[in-house]
């Protein structure tokens with residue numbers, strides 16, 4: 690089946706630079722996606738965008754180029770609750786990738802077990818309205834209770850303005866919770882203003898809440914962009930991500946977000962994105978926790994002690 694990309698779609702950056710920052714041994718790219726390829730794994734009818742293809746082979750080539758050891762492949766909304774492309778990426782990784790799925794209430798125990806066997810360790814609940822249709826909270830809670838039995842966690846994706854309304858639901862979830870992109874703060878607002886304080890309070894008061902300190906390229910307003918060798922990219926995001934790493938060093942993870950769906954302004958050089966890491970995790974200990982110890986605890990717990 691042939692797919693037409695969404696008009697204005699930006700394809701991922703080819704030929705990324707070699708990062709100057711040397712990743713610690715065993716580093717995990719804990720947030721990335723595969724798209725299709727559409728002829729093999731068709732995009733979902735209910736999708737809100739049609740991307741360019743981004744295959745498992747291209748993802749794993751990027752992993753090796755940047756110096757990561759492992760990936761966490763997160764189900765992207767363009768595949769809906771059809772997890773075949775993501776699961777195929779996991780089973781082809783030789784144990785170097787684990788995944789986060791999207792499921793519906795109708796998922797069977799056999800399907801959950803098969804995904805677990807393939808390396809899925811979480812489900813994603815998405816509250817970003819431009820990406821998904823609404824799913825009733827009782828359905829999500831039911832799913833969370835079912836996946837808890839497999840030791841999975843729940844990844845949540847929402848925008849900062851929606852946190853007050855979602856608070857009661859999030860704090861009722863029985864599993865670990867991993868927040869995508871720090872709950873998408875508006876970085877033009879103060880880092881110690883009420884909106885980001887609420888997010889910090891969410892993490893402070895709930896020890897089961899973790900955050901991905903990811904996507905400066907999505908959150909930044911003033912840049913500069915991670916292009917043309919820029920070593921000081923996305924300055925306006927640093928105070929937000931650094932605050933979370935400093936206060937919660939044991940509950941943060943990082944990922945490239947390759948192939949960067951829905952960027953409108955520019956497509957970052959992934960090598961330069963890796964060079965952003967030492968600006969937000971400034972000590973070797975913080976870097977090791979962010980890139981190795983923490984994602985290993987969440988996704989490969991059997992290898993940690």
Ligand SMILES: O=C(O)/C=C(\CC(=O)C(=O)O)C(=O)O
Pocket residue numbers: 722764765766767820846869946949950951
């Ligand atoms: O890649 C991300 O994490 C963010 C996305 C896309 C997304 O989440 C999805 O399609 O599933 C976005 O903000 O458009």
